[in-house]
Amino acid sequence: MKKRYLISPGPTPVPEEVLLEMAKPIMHHRTTQFSSIFAECAEGLKKLFKTSQPVITLASSGTGAMESAITNIFKPGDTVLVVNGGKFGERWGKIAQSYGLKVEWINVEWGQAVAVDAVEEALKKNRGISAVLTQGSETSTTVAHPVKEIAALTAGADTLTIVDGITSVGVVDMPMDQWGIDVLVTGSQKALMLPPGLAMISLSEKAWAKSQSCDIPHFYFDLAKERDNLAKDTTAYTPAVSLMIGLRQVLRMLFEEGLDNVYKRHDTLARAVRSGTAAMGLKPLAPLSPANSATGVYTPESVDGAKLVKDLRENYGVTFAGGQDHLKGKIVRIAHLGYFDSFDVIVALSALDMALAGQGHTMQMGRGVAAAQEILSERY
Numbered sequence: 001m002k003k004r005y006l007i008s009p010g011p012t013p014v015p016e017e018v019l020l021e022m023a024k025p026i027m028h029h030r031t032t033q034f035s036s037i038f039a040e041c042a043e044g045l046k047k048l049f050k051t052s053q054p055v056i057t058l059a060s061s062g063t064g065a066m067e068s069a070i071t072n073i074f075k076p077g078d079t080v081l082v083v084n085g086g087k088f089g090e091r092w093g094k095i096a097q098s099y100g101l102k103v104e105w106i107n108v109e110w111g112q113a114v115a116v117d118a119v120e121e122a123l124k125k126n127r128g129i130s131a132v133l134t135q136g137s138e139t140s141t142t143v144a145h146p147v148k149e150i151a152a153l154t155a156g157a158d159t160l161t162i163v164d165g166i167t168s169v170g171v172v173d174m175p176m177d178q179w180g181i182d183v184l185v186t187g188s189q190k191a192l193m194l195p196p197g198l199a200m201i202s203l204s205e206k207a208w209a210k211s212q213s214c215d216i217p218h219f220y221f222d223l224a225k226e227r228d229n230l231a232k233d234t235t236a237y238t239p240a241v242s243l244m245i246g247l248r249q250v251l252r253m254l255f256e257e258g259l260d261n262v263y264k265r266h267d268t269l270a271r272a273v274r275s276g277t278a279a280m281g282l283k284p285l286a287p288l289s290p291a292n293s294a295t296g297v298y299t300p301e302s303v304d305g306a307k308l309v310k311d312l313r314e315n316y317g318v319t320f321a322g323g324q325d326h327l328k329g330k331i332v333r334i335a336h337l338g339y340f341d342s343f344d345v346i347v348a349l350s351a352l353d354m355a356l357a358g359q360g361h362t363m364q365m366g367r368g369v370a371a372a373q374e375i376l377s378e379r380y
Contacts, residue, residue: 002317007348009139009167009294009321011189011196012338014246015253018193022246029241035233037248042230044251045200048259049184050175055202056226057247059240062166062187065199067095068221069162069183073203073211076100078130081122083114083150086140087324088164092133099216104129110141110327111296113289116149123153130210131160131182136168137291140324142333144168144291151180160207166190167293169200170254171266171337182207188243190293191266193250193338197240266292268379269336269345272372276349277334279371280356281363285331293337294321298330303359305329311355318351342376 006013027034045055058064074080078101082093085108093103106122108114114134123129132154137144147168151161160182168174169184170191176184181204188198203211203223211224225236254262270292274284277297285296299305306329309322323331334348349368357365 065185083134086138142296276368276372280368
């Protein structure tokens with residue numbers, strides 16, 4: 001028997017309490033019983049997003065919420081500024097282009113955060129930009145972008161700030177209303193500790209006003225229709241009932257822990273992984289602006305990163321994520337978001353230690369674990 005450990009940045013592990021809730025007999029979604037659950041989730045999501053605006057839940061992956069942000073707000077021919085520093089920044093631009101929007105790209109080296117000055121300069125150069133599209137954290141490069149500062153650039157202007165918070169909501173404090181974020185999206189399979197299948201999106205008053213002139217065709221992802229149904233504690237179409245039941249339990253767990261404690265836990269785990277991998281002599285992918293959701297490190301030149309990830313998964317029972325595009329075979333990404341605690345970090349670093357040794361990389365084993373323990377001891 002081999003015990004399996006899921007240490008990828010999505011899907012992430014699901015707590016036993018949540019699995020048990022979702023295993024209960026299914027209920028009909030047009031009942032007062034489900035409406036009560038749905039209403040509790042809706043209020044909890046507003047608290048998580050820190051917004052007074054409704055948070056709409058869609059039965060889709062997080063990409064569905066990203067697409068709905070485009071199809072419900074813009075018109076073909078509108079210009080958007082896209083921060084492209086990884087696969088998911090690239091996705092923002094591809095979605096926009098597929099619906100006839102003009103995309104101005106800010107291309108950022110993978111592993112680097114976008115410079116606020118570069119965003120400001122682009123906005124000054126093209127006064128017709130309708131929105132800035134960025135990530136809270138770019139999952140493919142484990143970078144945190146300066147969302148607060150970007151949102152400040154569009155405050156008081158017609159331009160929107162639209163944020164893919166799929167690996168940042170529930171990981172770091174990202175108060176939507178206070179920061180002036182106009183659209184914030186997330187997904188269920190990251191910090192919300194659920195299987196894939198739910199996407200959440202909230203729009204500011206400014207974004208709702210802009211949506212009035214939108215003329216991109218949409219049917220299933222009709223946010224105005226969903227907002228009207230949300231006010232009646234229901235959905236326009238069949239919801240993912242079991243996932244919503246699980247979401248209620250997740251939100252209860254997060255609020256019981258306390259959001260500030262949730263953010264502190266993620267910060268501690270992230271610092272422990274960074275310290276541990278540094279002690280192992282591994283170069284960080286995002287040295288200047290690392291995300292608290294996952295840590296990317298370059299593998300030694302003598303080690304094939306893709307083979308290392310496969311070896312970890314098949315022989316050690318530990319699932320990390322590898323690199324994409326030009327980083328394929330060059331990095332590993334270690335998650336620490338959602339249902340993760342101190343000893344998940346110990347398992348991750350120990351497994352990486354052993355697998356690197358098994359691939360012929362010479363180093364003193366245990367240094368990474370010892371360095372991480374120094375930081376993790378803060379929690380006890």
